[in-house]
Amino acid sequence: MDKPNKRILSGVQPSGDLHLGNYLGAIKNFVSLQQEYECFFCVVDLHAITVWQDPNVLANKTREVTAAFIASGIDPKKNNIFVQSQVPQHAQLAWIFNCVARMGWLNRMTQFKDKAGKNSENVSVGLFSYPTLMAADILIYLATHVPVGDDQKQHLELTRDIAQKFNNDFNTDLFPIPEPLIFGEATRVMSLRDGSKKMSKSDPSDYSRIMLTDSAENIIQKIKKAKTDAEPLPENKNNLDGRPEAENLISIFASLQNSSFEKVISEYAGKDFATFKKDLADLSVSKLEPITTEMNRLMNDISYIDSILNTGKEKAISVAEPVLQKTKQIIGFLSK
Numbered sequence: 001m002d003k004p005n006k007r008i009l010s011g012v013q014p015s016g017d018l019h020l021g022n023y024l025g026a027i028k029n030f031v032s033l034q035q036e037y038e039c040f041f042c043v044v045d046l047h048a049i050t051v052w053q054d055p056n057v058l059a060n061k062t063r064e065v066t067a068a069f070i071a072s073g074i075d076p077k078k079n080n081i082f083v084q085s086q087v088p089q090h091a092q093l094a095w096i097f098n099c100v101a102r103m104g105w106l107n108r109m110t111q112f113k114d115k116a117g118k119n120s121e122n123v124s125v126g127l128f129s130y131p132t133l134m135a136a137d138i139l140i141y142l143a144t145h146v147p148v149g150d151d152q153k154q155h156l157e158l159t160r161d162i163a164q165k166f167n168n169d170f171n172t173d174l175f176p177i178p179e180p181l182i183f184g185e186a187t188r189v190m191s192l193r194d195g196s197k198k199m200s201k202s203d204p205s206d207y208s209r210i211m212l213t214d215s216a217e218n219i220i221q222k223i224k225k226a227k228t229d230a231e232p233l234p235e236n237k238n239n240l241d242g243r244p245e246a247e248n249l250i251s252i253f254a255s256l257q258n259s260s261f262e263k264v265i266s267e268y269a270g271k272d273f274a275t276f277k278k279d280l281a282d283l284s285v286s287k288l289e290p291i292t293t294e295m296n297r298l299m300n301d302i303s304y305i306d307s308i309l310n311t312g313k314e315k316a317i318s319v320a321e322p323v324l325q326k327t328k329q330i331i332g333f334l335s336k
Ligand code: AMP
Pocket: 011, 012, 013, 014, 021, 022, 023, 024, 025, 026, 027, 147, 148, 149, 150, 151, 152, 186, 187, 188, 189, 190, 198, 199, 200, 201
């Protein structure tokens, strides 16, 4: 069993349509990291079923996330792209981590509180224990780095706590303490309708998000309708206090352009939002349309997508299985 010092694992759920937040907060960063790290990119369908998924669409969504990875520029030959439920070692390690993580730790998870809302008696047990599965996704590969959007920071802290506690409890150094990689100008993309809510797959309003499957006309329309305020763009960042919608659109612009927030502000200072939105719409279409076109092309070639996932699965299992066996041996389970 090798102990890598630069290995990435990250996951994206095949629930709903991928949106600009997924792209700018996560997938775009995966693309930039693939040269430097050995990468495992996982379509996390076990996570998706923590809320009910329609069996008639789940398989298609799983392939669509795979297509989005490839269309965005992840080289499927160089990286391992695979489906979580096809690698049973994730769920096996997750059970062990359920016995390591403490109730108090999980009770603090804000994503659970947000998703469960007032309905906490009636959500699945899986939704509550979700972060222990995420820890297993990462640690079953002994991954050292995890690129994610800002919303996953707390889950990564929990992953680190689980790794540390397991190592202490069993007097081992098996698991690394993985580092989050949260970077770029749009680590938390907000809803286009409400700058206080993050852009998400589950928002009932289609106008709250730009999806990777949107046509150019849809993108233009959504940006045109995006909420802003009556003021022009400010001279500097400090003048954006209390203007979350304006701040969000500027961050999106900077990230899409691979530029910086400050640079975009200085370019547009004093201009009105109608002008800015027009340029943002043009920029969005120019960056996203090629990805959408390539995703559509790939989705017409399901056998190619499945062959990538099959290769990814075999590689993933070959790395995960020895780590699982080692974990079981450390715990004192009878070996095979
Ligand atoms: P999910 O769609 O929940 O599976 O998220 C997949 C990846 O996208 C994770 O790394 C998230 O942190 C990231 N992500 C999701 N929503 C946003 C958002 N609104 N802004 C930035 N990153 C996001």
